Amino acid sequence: MTAAHAEDAPNKQQNKMAQCNKEAEGKKGDERKKFMSDCLKNKKKAQQEKMASCNKEAEGKKGDERKKFMSECLKKDG
Incomplete structure (x- = not known):
């Protein structure tokens, strides 16, 4: 976890x-x-559903490509 993420967690x-x-x-x-x-x-359940959705969309992606995709997907609103 980066310093920026550590600071964001309590705020969320x-x-x-x-x-x-x-x-x-x-x-x-x-x-x-x-x-x-x-x-x-x-x-919390909404976040879990978002993670599941992003995981499904990330099928076929590996390594850094997957990490980048997941990060961007989880940051999206909605």
């Missing part, structure tokens, strides 16, 4: 937490805890 997690907190406004106690847990898991 903070962004997820901030978004979930915003969506949890008005919820309290156990309801809020469950919502936050589900919200953060859903964000």
Whole structure:
């Protein structure tokens, strides 16, 4: 992991937490805890789905070509 990636990781997690907190406004106690847990898991699931999609698109690529493709694919929004 490069220094740039190490710096980005906490920011991405903070962004997820901030978004979930915003969506949890008005919820309290156990309801809020469950919502936050589900919200953060859903964000993780979306990342896993993105990885699976990029892996499928990378079929046939090897070595540096694959690494470059995967990096660019995972950075794309949507």
